[in-house]
Amino acid sequence: xxxxxxxxxxxxxxxxxxxxxxxxxxxxxxxxxxxxxxxxxxxxxxxxxxxxxxxxxxxxxxxxxxxxxxxxxxxxxxxxxxxxxxxxxxxxxxxxxxxxxxxxxxxx
Amino acid sequence: xxxxxxxxxxxxxxxxxxxxxxxxxxxxxxxxxxxxxxxxxxxxxxxxxxxxxxxxxxxxxxxxxxxxxxxxxxxxxxxxxxxxxxxxxxxxxxxxxxxxxxxxxxxxxxxxxxxxxxx
Numbered sequence: 001x002x003x004x005x006x007x008x009x010x011x012x013x014x015x016x017x018x019x020x021x022x023x024x025x026x027x028x029x030x031x032x033x034x035x036x037x038x039x040x041x042x043x044x045x046x047x048x049x050x051x052x053x054x055x056x057x058x059x060x061x062x063x064x065x066x067x068x069x070x071x072x073x074x075x076x077x078x079x080x081x082x083x084x085x086x087x088x089x090x091x092x093x094x095x096x097x098x099x100x101x102x103x104x105x106x107x108x
Numbered sequence: 109x110x111x112x113x114x115x116x117x118x119x120x121x122x123x124x125x126x127x128x129x130x131x132x133x134x135x136x137x138x139x140x141x142x143x144x145x146x147x148x149x150x151x152x153x154x155x156x157x158x159x160x161x162x163x164x165x166x167x168x169x170x171x172x173x174x175x176x177x178x179x180x181x182x183x184x185x186x187x188x189x190x191x192x193x194x195x196x197x198x199x200x201x202x203x204x205x206x207x208x209x210x211x212x213x214x215x216x217x218x219x220x221x222x223x224x225x226x227x
Contacts, residue, residue: 001170033213035153042203042220043153048213086153090212096169097143097212102152 002026002091004100011106018074020103022087025068032070033088034063036081037102043086047072074105082107110134112204112218119224120194127190128221130204137185138162140206143214144178144189148200156202159187160209194225 004024012018022032032050035043045054047063050070060075070089074081087100115129130142144156157168159178166178172191180187187204202221205214 031211035214037153042205042217043214044217045213045215048211048215054213054215084152088153088155088212088214095167097155097158099145099153099155 002096002098004087004089004098006085006087006100006103008101009104009106011108012077013108014079015076018077018081018105020072020074020085020087020105021069022071022089022100023069024089024098024100026092027065027068027070027089029092030090030094032063032065034061034072035086035088036083037086038083046085077105077107079107081105110206110216112206112216114202114204114218114221117222117224119226122195122225122227124194124225125190125192126194126223127188128202128204128223129186129188130218131184131186132206133185135206137182139209141209142178142180142187143205143207144176145203145205145214146200147203147220148197151200154200156189158207161187191223194223196225199223199225 034047037043046061050065051063062073064071084102086102111133113131138161143158159166161180177190204218206216
């Protein structure tokens, strides 16, 4: 079955830039989406279609794509950004949705 | 505003079935697909499947095929997810979430329903 691979954890100091990667063979063909999830809460969409930002999401969240890897970038990280982040995409046929394993962002 | 309200927590015994509901409001019910995603304690997100509320067509991930059924009631703008043959590994929070028919972006989520499977 198709898999998306994320690093388990990323740590940054406040004000620095955090980059979270997600790799998958079908990413050149399928869009990627990113979600932020804080403890006890439902996930929140922060990036869609690789690099689009929903209304209400701070500009410090951005997304990019290169080949089989997509990247979520958080510029000027704030303490409130500490959360789990998940990438989401679909298999090459677009039939089945898959999530990455998640990355825990720690703000030091 | 768009809102999905899910049914309350459930405790089930192994082998039983559970049916979770998700009532949508604030938008045209048949215009958005509905997905079900689950999250076991301390684990990541797992996609279970999708239902098109307009025609009722479904697509389930292979892991749950034969064990899950997603249905909808357009008269009440409610979707249902029924999972059969419960085992302890099915203990999780189950979420419904919407996407447009043209993208897979899960823009709106229900609050989640905790299903606990225990003897």
